[in-house]
Amino acid sequence: MAAIRLYVQLVSASLRAQMQYKVDFLVSLFFDAILQSVDFALLAAIMLRFPEIAGWTIYEIGILYGMSWIAMSLYRTLAPELHDFEAYIIQGTFDSLLIRPWPTLMVLLSRNLELRKLGGALQGFVVFWISTNHLLAAGRIGWTDVLIMLGLAAIGTLIAFSISLATATFAFWIGRSDDLQTFTMFAPITASQYPLTVFPGWLKGLLSSILPVAFINFVPVQYLLGKGGSVWSLASSPIAACICLTVAYSFWRYGERHYHSTGS
Amino acid sequence: MGSINAANGMRVFALLAQKAFRRNLQYRASHVVTNIASIIFGFIYVAIWQAATASGGTGDYSAIHFAQYVAFNQSMLWITIFRQNGLGIPDAIRTGAISIEMMRPIDFHAMSVTRELGNVWYSFWFRTLPLAVVFSLAVGVHVPSRPETYALLFASIILAAYVGLCLHYITGLSGFWTIRSQWAIQFLHAAHFGLSGFMVPVDLLPGALAPIAAASPFAALQYYPARIYLELSGAEALLWPIFWSLALTVICRTMTHFARRKLEVQGG
Secondary structure: OHHHHHHHHHHHHHHHHHHOOHHHHHHHHHHHHHHHOHHHHHHHHHHHHOOOEOOEOHHHHHHHHHHHHHHHHHHHHHOHHHHOOHHHHHOOOHHHHHOOOOOHHHHHHHOOOOHHHHHHHHHHHHHHHHHHHHHHHOOOOOHHHHHHHHHHHHHHHHHHHHHHHHHHHOHHHHOOOHHHHHHHHHHHHHHHOOOHHHOOHHHHHHHHOOOOHHHOOHHHHHHHOOOOOOHHHHHHHHHHHHHHHHHHHHHHHHHHHOOOOOOO | OOOOOHHHHHHHHHHHHHHHHHHHHOOHHHHHHHHHHHHHHHHHHHHHHHHHOOOOOEOOEOHHHHHHHHHHHHHHHHHHOOOOHHHHHHHHHHHOOHHHHHHOOOOHHHHHHHHHHHHHHHHHHHHHHHHHHHHHHHHOOOOOOOOHHHHHHHHHHHHHHHHHHHHHHHHHHHHHOOOOHHHHHHHHHHHHHHHOOOOOOHHHOOOOHHHHHHHOHHHHOOHHHHHHHOOOOOHHHHHHHHHHHHHHHHHHHHHHHHHHHHHHHHOO
């Protein structure tokens, strides 16, 4: 489709521009990776003293952590303008997207790729790799499981993206969405680094329905590690992603139609 | 710059703080969202600790202590580390407004800090207290059994807020010498995440990390006040916060002096 070709062109242009400063990019990437890994450092600090959380060992939780970070970082890399969307509404620059003969979302997504956010994916992948190697050596999982998990992490990006899209849509009405992101993205993603079973019922329900981060990693991985669930747990992830994308995108289109500009 | 005399100076500072407080009041509705987010984070951390300590606590801490420790820190975050990034200095540097800010006939450091004090006062009443109430309904309140705890707690909270202000000021001012200001702020938050003990008590950190964190200014923000609150430490928990309050103040004043020199040299 013409829109996709245009998206690819715009994104390549953006990437080439960023790559003009190769050293800056690489340093940013590694610096980001190190900073984000403090998250895992804390997790490791806990698990060094307490070998198990709700029956999950550090390597099993490491898989959850890695998948969560990969999904989150890929989404942050591909859609930074969604994360900071309220600026478009507050400053009225969203209008300049509306007048173009392209879907606004496509233009928004092609604006800027924050490659340095891949640092988060990098440290997530390192934790994931170390964890899976330990479990492989212990015979708990096989290589196909590892590939499935990586695929699920990529699908998880779509779930994170959908949540962010729905959150950004609120800006059409209340003019602000960045604060909402703390509530809909950061808190759930932090929770998804740990086994869902530790949380109280209401939180488990929230993280499996409105903010369905449970389907990014916990539900399928629970089955792959033999801790519960069925084969359907694996299918739940892509199904959840499709539902989320559909709902979020419909909500976005609805919000667009009801958008009242600043009136300049 | 000393062109404002003492009486006038105090009035100006008080006014700055008051205006900042009033400005925050306008956004009360949107602050509800971030308060809810804080509550959820608190519950997440409490749940994690409950699961981890299911077979018993460790060190000085019982299971209840962990929950109250986390709850106390989540409430405290809003008066310690959740400040306007770098006290607004990185933005001022980026837009060039820093030259005007520094040109004012008022002590720049004092101005930046007192301006933010309005935010701190607002955060205390509209964030820390409501959060503390909600958490106390869930995990209970540790009622101090010794009367001196109240005084120690008051002092440690004041010191924590002050150290937080200094750290943000230093981070913001470092923008004069760095190329990318985002790193400094990210580094500040990462250091706080790892060293302040807001989730994992500092004495439970592995190996050499425990003493390093305990001696860092970040521990003064969360760990020491929480220890005093839970009555696991006494007045000795004020030693490092007092040290860092003084040391960081010296660093702030010195950096301001050099930043002003740099500004004048560059003709800003």
